[in-house]
Amino acid sequence: MPTKTAAQRRALAKVSYDAFLAGCPSRQLLDRISDKWVALVLAALGGSGAPRSMRYSELSRQLAGVSQKMLTQTLRSLERDGLVTRTVTPTVPVTVAYQLTDLGLSLQDVMRRIKEWAEANMDEVLASRDEYDTRVA
Amino acid sequence: MPTKTAAQRRALAKVSYDAFLAGCPSRQLLDRISDKWVALVLAALGGSGAPRSMRYSELSRQLAGVSQKMLTQTLRSLERDGLVTRTVTPTVPVTVAYQLTDLGLSLQDVMRRIKEWAEANMDEVLASRDEYDTRVA
DNA sequence: CAGGATCCCGCTAGATACTG
DNA sequence: CAGTATCTAGCGGGATCCTG
Numbered sequence: 001m002p003t004k005t006a007a008q009r010r011a012l013a014k015v016s017y018d019a020f021l022a023g024c025p026s027r028q029l030l031d032r033i034s035d036k037w038v039a040l041v042l043a044a045l046g047g048s049g050a051p052r053s054m055r056y057s058e059l060s061r062q063l064a065g066v067s068q069k070m071l072t073q074t075l076r077s078l079e080r081d082g083l084v085t086r087t088v089t090p091t092v093p094v095t096v097a098y099q100l101t102d103l104g105l106s107l108q109d110v111m112r113r114i115k116e117w118a119e120a121n122m123d124e125v126l127a128s129r130d131e132y133d134t135r136v137a
Numbered sequence: 138m139p140t141k142t143a144a145q146r147r148a149l150a151k152v153s154y155d156a157f158l159a160g161c162p163s164r165q166l167l168d169r170i171s172d173k174w175v176a177l178v179l180a181a182l183g184g185s186g187a188p189r190s191m192r193y194s195e196l197s198r199q200l201a202g203v204s205q206k207m208l209t210q211t212l213r214s215l216e217r218d219g220l221v222t223r224t225v226t227p228t229v230p231v232t233v234a235y236q237l238t239d240l241g242l243s244l245q246d247v248m249r250r251i252k253e254w255a256e257a258n259m260d261e262v263l264a265s266r267d268e269y270d271t272r273v274a
Numbered sequence: 275c276a277g278g279a280t281c282c283c284g285c286t287a288g289a290t291a292c293t294g
Numbered sequence: 295c296a297g298t299a300t301c302t303a304g305c306g307g308g309a310t311c312c313t314g
Contacts, residue, residue: 017256020177022202029262030255031173036164039171040157056276065159067308072277082265093275094314103261110250117247118167119154124240125166128219193296204288209297230295231294278313285306293298 032081037066037074039111045084045100046108053087053099083107169218174203174211176248182221182237183245190224190236220244 017026032038044062045054054062060071075098078084083104089095100108154163169175181199182191191199197208212235215221220241226232237245 017259019252019255020181020199020201025263026252026256026259027173029259030176030252033251033255034171034173034176036168036171039167044157060276062157064157068277069309070307073307080266080269081262082269088276091275094277096276103258103265106258107254110247110254113247114170114251115156115163115167117244118156118170119163121240121243122154122163122166125218126162128240129217132217132219197296205297206289207287210287225296228295231297233296276314279311281308281310283306283308286304288303289301291298291300294296 029081032077033107033111035074037063037070038078039115040066041071041074041078042083042100042104042108042111043115045098045104046112051100051105051108053097056096056098059098078104166218169214170244170248172211174200174207175215176252177203178208178211178215179220179237179241179245179248180252182235182241183249188237188242188245190234193233193235196235215241 018024019026019030021027040063041059044059045051056071056075059075060066060068063071075084075086079086082101084098085101087097087099089097155161156163156167158164177200178196181196182188193208193212196212197203197205200208212221212223216223219238221235221237224234224236226234
């Protein structure tokens with residue numbers, strides 16, 4: 001059996017990822033990205049229309065109520081996974097800008113829709129909850 | 138100021154939902170649906186191609202490693218939010234079937250893409266993590 | 275400004291046992 | 295089969311304090 005190229009091995013591996021399987025890495029990746037803060041950070045960096053570079057404090061302001069810990073943690077995770085870049089400009093005080101990579105942009109396309117879905121269907125969900133609660137009660 | 142109809146009030150309220158705001162109900166809804174198990178349950182019920190009705194045990198088998206607690210909890214939440222229906226057939230033993238509502242189907246369209254994104258980009262993310270870890274280390 | 279480091283509470287998710 | 299009930303360990307996540 002001949003040695004395969006990296007591209008060949010990737011192609012083979014790719015079809016085998018299945019988040020329905022407990023041990024599959026994609027299950028863990030799904031868990032990471034299925035996150036409120038991930039959705040909101042990506043949506044913020046995606047901007048309305050064109051993606052934009054944002055500073056830490058800008059993000060902190062836009063994601064109302066996010067703690068520094070969660071924001072930093074989320075950004076680090078996104079950076080490590082190759083979804084955002086972190087650029088430090090050595091001004092005084094230091095300036096840090098975040099922006100989506102191409103990979104991040106592709107995920108943002110998907111995640112934005114979830115946020116939009118939640119906003120668009122809030123009333124229907126609220127109505128359903130009312131109905132459910134009275135029915136069960 | 139004249140009294141508004143329910144539809145008018147909904148139309149007004151709808152545009153005001155903004156998940157970036159901490160107190161907004163859509164923030165909490167976003168948090169609920171941004172969940173691994175929600176994504177997987179919806180993907181399972183969405184089927185490959187056509188949506189299908191599934192029994193509890195079928196779901197349990199397809200979502201490898203899910204605990205009964207989490208599956209039941211997730212299904213209840215989805216039912217309450219009007220995303221799935223739960224149908225009990227009084228056989229012995231009892232048969233319970235779950236299937237997507239129209240609302241659930243619309244969310245499934247979105248959520249399925251997340252699962253697919255995770256599976257499709259796993260290699261790239263893995264590579265990015267390797268690079269990040271060696272860079273930091 | 276953009277975090278790092280700690281402390282600590284609460285709730286969640288898993289494991290286990292039981293039931294109509 | 296399709297759950298409910300209970301217990302607990304663990305950790306997610308907020309609050310707080312500190313720093314280059």
